[in-house]
Amino acid sequence: RAARSGEDGVRGYVPSMGQIFLRRFQLVTQFRQALECGQIEVHYQPKVALPSRNVVGSEALVRWSHPEYGRLSPDEFVPVVEATGLVDALTSFVLERALGRIRNWLDRGLRLSVAVNLSVRNLADETFPDRVSEAFDRHEVPPGLLTFELTESSVMADPDRSLPVLRRLRALGVVLAVDDFGTGYSSLAYLRQLPIDEVKIDKSFVLGMGTDLSDMAVVRSIVELGHSLELSVVAEGVEDDAARDQLVGMNCDTAQGYLISRPLSEERFEAWLWARTSKVAPGECGAPSGE
Numbered sequence: 001r002a003a004r005s006g007e008d009g010v011r012g013y014v015p016s017m018g019q020i021f022l023r024r025f026q027l028v029t030q031f032r033q034a035l036e037c038g039q040i041e042v043h044y045q046p047k048v049a050l051p052s053r054n055v056v057g058s059e060a061l062v063r064w065s066h067p068e069y070g071r072l073s074p075d076e077f078v079p080v081v082e083a084t085g086l087v088d089a090l091t092s093f094v095l096e097r098a099l100g101r102i103r104n105w106l107d108r109g110l111r112l113s114v115a116v117n118l119s120v121r122n123l124a125d126e127t128f129p130d131r132v133s134e135a136f137d138r139h140e141v142p143p144g145l146l147t148f149e150l151t152e153s154s155v156m157a158d159p160d161r162s163l164p165v166l167r168r169l170r171a172l173g174v175v176l177a178v179d180d181f182g183t184g185y186s187s188l189a190y191l192r193q194l195p196i197d198e199v200k201i202d203k204s205f206v207l208g209m210g211t212d213l214s215d216m217a218v219v220r221s222i223v224e225l226g227h228s229l230e231l232s233v234v235a236e237g238v239e240d241d242a243a244r245d246q247l248v249g250m251n252c253d254t255a256q257g258y259l260i261s262r263p264l265s266e267e268r269f270e271a272w273l274w275a276r277t278s279k280v281a282p283g284e285c286g287a288p289s290g291e
């Protein structure tokens with residue numbers, strides 16, 4: 001019997017190559033059905049402005065409640081799904097959910113953005129921008145409320161294909177962010193050429209800031225680099241007050257991490273929002289201050 005993931009995704013024993021292969025094969029064959037029968041859910045992790053702590057939006061993060069393996073981490077199944085054409089279905093699913101959420105919030109007076117992670121395959125797909133544009137029209141959502149996060153490696157896999165796609169997405173008015181910044185090529189010359197609005201500092205550096213001076217230096221230089229290119233800078237992996245205070249001192253624009261909140265189901269995210277805004281003085285609209 002194959003290994004069962006715990007809540008934290010740590011396996012109880014080291015599986016053999018055969019078991020790993022079998023499990024991946026199962027994940028690929030079961031994924032589409034999982035999408036259709038509600039095993040795949042989108043959770044939302046808040047992003048807050050620094051230093052105000054106003055909620056500016058959230059990142060959509062996918063979760064798979066697998067009947068046999070339990071809660072699977074996207075770090076396990078997204079790469080498997082990415083290796084097949086199925087990632088198109090995943091991106092469409094998350095995008096549909098995200099736009100539906102944004103519209104629902106707008107209808108209730110909340111202006112919150114959502115960030116959706118893209119895969120290398122989306123960036124190589126010249127039909128993707130038209131499909132995104134159609135989805136904005138259908139949901140009647142202003143494109144500026146959607147961010148796409150892409151990693152450096154997914155852009156650099158085939159820049160001749162990905163750059164035109166990125167330019168067309170950006171022309172729609174979508175916000176583009178480079179995710180996990182600092183872990184890939186990260187060359188200044190290359191960053192300048194990308195049609196992007198935002199960099200997200202990889203959480204490994206932010207998590208290390210408290211104990212490792214070189215991580216602190218990396219974070220500081222990414223903030224400076226980002227600002228010198230007129231990009232907004234987001235730190236992910238903000239787990240404690242010390243990290244938040246250091247980021248405020250560096251003028252980092254936005255924070256995301258367990259200190260603020262873990263990724264939450266739709267219902268719990270809403271409850272979290274309302275709990276925060278209930279602290280707003282009566283007479284104010286009660287909506288979280290957005291952008």
Ligand code: C2E
Binds near residue numbers: 078119149238239259
């Ligand atoms: P990511 O896009 O870099 O997302 C940030 C990850 O950091 C999330 O992991 C989030 O739960 C985690 N995180 C946030 N704050 C903290 C913190 O304070 N401490 C720590 N230790 N971790 C924190 P998650 O949800 O497991 O997602 C992992 C990766 O899976 C994502 O990394 C992204 O690359 C991918 N992914 C998730 N959802 C999607 C999706 O819908 N589409 C695609 N293509 N990839 C996705």
Ligand code: MG
Binds near residue numbers: 059
């Ligand atoms: Mg991301």
Ligand code: MG
Binds near residue numbers: 180200203236
């Ligand atoms: Mg990241």
Ligand code: MG
Binds near residue numbers: 180
């Ligand atoms: Mg990541």
